Amino acid sequence: MAVFRVTLPATIDHLGDFIQALSRWLEQEGMAKEKISRVQLAVEEALVNVIRYAYQGVAGEVELRGEVTDDDRLTIKILDSGIPFNVCAVPKPDVNCGIRERKVGGLGIYLIRKMVDELAYRREGDKNVLTMFISRNLGNISGPRQDARAGA
Amino acid sequence: MEIDVTKEGNTVIISLTGRMDAVSAPQFDRTLDDLLAQGDRRLIINFETLEYISSAGLQSILALAKRLETVDGSVVLCNLSGPVKEVFDISGFSCIFNIFENLEDAKSSG
Numbered sequence: 001m002a003v004f005r006v007t008l009p010a011t012i013d014h015l016g017d018f019i020q021a022l023s024r025w026l027e028q029e030g031m032a033k034e035k036i037s038r039v040q041l042a043v044e045e046a047l048v049n050v051i052r053y054a055y056q057g058v059a060g061e062v063e064l065r066g067e068v069t070d071d072d073r074l075t076i077k078i079l080d081s082g083i084p085f086n087v088c089a090v091p092k093p094d095v096n097c098g099i100r101e102r103k104v105g106g107l108g109i110y111l112i113r114k115m116v117d118e119l120a121y122r123r124e125g126d127k128n129v130l131t132m133f134i135s136r137n138l139g140n141i142s143g144p145r146q147d148a149r150a151g152a
Numbered sequence: 153m154e155i156d157v158t159k160e161g162n163t164v165i166i167s168l169t170g171r172m173d174a175v176s177a178p179q180f181d182r183t184l185d186d187l188l189a190q191g192d193r194r195l196i197i198n199f200e201t202l203e204y205i206s207s208a209g210l211q212s213i214l215a216l217a218k219r220l221e222t223v224d225g226s227v228v229l230c231n232l233s234g235p236v237k238e239v240f241d242i243s244g245f246s247c248i249f250n251i252f253e254n255l256e257d258a259k260s261s262g
Contacts, residue, residue: 015175037204037235044206048174095244099217107207107243114242 002029004066009059010051010080018047018064029068031136039074039134042115045108046078046087046130054082054128068136076116076132087112087130088121153202155183163259164192169201172209180212193225196258200231205239217249226250230258 004025008014019040026036043064050062065077092113093106113119118133153176154169164187172180187195197213217227230252232240240246252258 012175015173019173034235040204041206041235041239044173048206048208051174095242096247097244099214099221099248102214102248104211104215104218105207107210111207111239111242 002068005063007061007063010047010055010062010082012048012051015044015047015051018062019044022064022066025066026074029074031074035134035136038115039076042112042132042134043076043078045112046132049085049087049108050078050080050082050128053085054080056083072136074134074136076134078128078130078132080128081126082128084123085128086121086123088119153179155180157183157187159192160259162192163194163196165196165198165255165259167198167201171204172202172212173204173206174208177206177208177212180209181215184212184216188219188223188225193220193223195220195225195227196255197227197229198231198255198258199229199233199236200255202236203234205236207243210239210243210245213249214245228252228258228261230255 004022006018006021008017022043023036023040026039031039047062047064054060054062060080060082063079065079067075069075087109090109093103093110094101095110112132116132116134120131122129122131153172156167156169158165158167166183168180170176195216220227228250231254232251237246240251250261252261
């Protein structure tokens with residue numbers, strides 16, 4: 001079982017450090033480039049949420065953990081000690097409307113959901129723990145049109 | 153991210169290279185602030201060499217489109233592929249923007 005762990009201050013200038021370190025590790029683990037790009041997106045969106053909102057202007061840290069298990073699944077955990085925030089409770093934005101109606105923002109968590117197979121949130125003590133489960137194979141991702149057909 | 157700006161007549165072509173993420177998107181916003189302040193109203197964004205985009209990049213592009221609507225301007229996009237196209241499709245942005253296969257088609261669109 002391969003494990004990755006990095007803790008850095010929750011500031012936007014560390015976003016690149018997290019993403020680069022994670023990507024190097026995933027490359028070593030033999031993950032396909034396209035899949036790494038999707039993991040990068042999910043992790044960026046989750047980290048940016050923590051960086052922007054968790055600590056309310058007070059300095060804090062964020063921890064990024066990765067684990068490839070024997071069933072060939074990647075598990076990513078993002079931990080912070082900021083205010084409680086359940087990413088899973090955020091409603092889906094309207095992704096179908098035009099430029100005028102479309103709100104700027106609110107897409108980050110939607111993109112996380114689309115990039116991962118399963119998303120889980122727990123408040124553990126004073127920490128937010130966001131867990132993403134990601135299969136290693138590529139697979140297709142549905143857009144809003146396909147979602148509408150599937151009744152999602 | 154690298155931002156290359158070229159002008160052809162009254163059209164501005166903005167070519168993006170690298171990664172448009174939460175760190176680099178504000179750089180795009182500043183460049184576009186300058187162009188709009190100079191009076192440029194017809195824009196083409198060329199994504200040919202952009203490898204990655206996150207919601208921060210999408211937000212910048214949507215905010216630009218909204219601003220252009222208020223000043224009777226327009227923005228069209230071209231050369232979307234790979235992860236960038238995937239993110240546009242998933243977010244529904246592919247339906248709300250004018251997107252062309254290549255730069256030549258984008259240029260002849262207006």
